[in-house]
Amino acid sequence: MRQLEGKVAFVTGAASGIGAASAAALAREGAAVVVSDVDGVRAEALVETLTGSGSRAMALTQDVTDEAGWPEAVRAVERRFGRLDVMIANAGVAVKGLVTEMSLKAWRQQTAINLDGVFLSAKYAIPAMKRSGGGSIIVMSSVAGLRGSSGFSGYCASKGGARLFAKALALECAGLGDNIRVNSIHPGVIDTPLWDTIPLGKDGLGRRHIDAARMGHNDAPMGRAGTADEVASCVVFLASDSSSYMTGAEVVLDGGITAGAMPRRKI
Numbered sequence: 001m002r003q004l005e006g007k008v009a010f011v012t013g014a015a016s017g018i019g020a021a022s023a024a025a026l027a028r029e030g031a032a033v034v035v036s037d038v039d040g041v042r043a044e045a046l047v048e049t050l051t052g053s054g055s056r057a058m059a060l061t062q063d064v065t066d067e068a069g070w071p072e073a074v075r076a077v078e079r080r081f082g083r084l085d086v087m088i089a090n091a092g093v094a095v096k097g098l099v100t101e102m103s104l105k106a107w108r109q110q111t112a113i114n115l116d117g118v119f120l121s122a123k124y125a126i127p128a129m130k131r132s133g134g135g136s137i138i139v140m141s142s143v144a145g146l147r148g149s150s151g152f153s154g155y156c157a158s159k160g161g162a163r164l165f166a167k168a169l170a171l172e173c174a175g176l177g178d179n180i181r182v183n184s185i186h187p188g189v190i191d192t193p194l195w196d197t198i199p200l201g202k203d204g205l206g207r208r209h210i211d212a213a214r215m216g217h218n219d220a221p222m223g224r225a226g227t228a229d230e231v232a233s234c235v236v237f238l239a240s241d242s243s244s245y246m247t248g249a250e251v252v253l254d255g256g257i258t259a260g261a262m263p264r265r266k267i
């Protein structure tokens, strides 16, 4: 018996990186998967791959910051699959820039996706989860939600906000007895397309490539970047009944980055 047989999982930002790996892993464990992304073409392409290997999946072209689109998105899922059990609030961007150079527009755009998007994902998933008898909400935060990162103040603020949002919501859901669990995941450096073109906050238009493999090698005590599949394994665990007594928890996957001082590495 697969771990998520009979469950329906909604993944935002699912066309790339951690979201795509999570959608695939959830599908492998038997869940019907909603592949939601602002990039509808790539979402459709992933759904074709998933359905081609026998999974149930549907694509949604969705900007997580657009509140008006959320009620219909959830209705479409219930029409298609009859229920909603899991929400992975994963869509996110990382904007780089000194505070003195960051435009308010770039700050707000990042916060809208990384924090407002998480709020809206939960707000519209919860009523559907109640109709299904409970559920699991997984908030994709970051190690940048646990400690500061120079040049990424806006990212840290949004990810730290998402972390405490998850804890407050976990208490709210537990208090209401809705059988809905809420946990956050805190990846370190994961080698995904996120790093290929990091937006620069000055005007929101400039882009910079950051070599994630090299950064993982230099920064992580384990000496390498993580993979999207390694994060996806954790997503499956938190989505499944194996984590049935976990709520308000934060799971860190960072190759040791936040464990303490980094040993000097011989290259």
Ligand SMILES: NC(=O)c1ccc[n+]([C@@H]2O[C@H](COP(=O)([O-])OP(=O)(O)OC[C@H]3O[C@@H](n4cnc5c(N)ncnc54)[C@H](O)[C@@H]3O)[C@@H](O)[C@H]2O)c1
Pocket: 012, 013, 014, 015, 016, 017, 018, 019, 036, 037, 038, 039, 062, 063, 064, 065, 090, 091, 092, 093, 094, 113, 140, 141, 142, 143, 186, 187, 188, 189, 190, 191, 192, 193, 194, 195
């Ligand atoms: N890659 C890392 O090192 C790392 C580390 C810690 C946390 N994270 C977090 O993991 C999550 C996924 O990151 P990733 O590395 O897979 O990045 P990615 O760039 O590969 O994927 C992000 C996806 O989100 C989508 N997206 C962006 N804005 C959106 C919007 N407004 N509405 C809907 N979808 C939108 C993009 O189209 C893309 O498909 C993010 O929240 C990120 O902050 C990543």
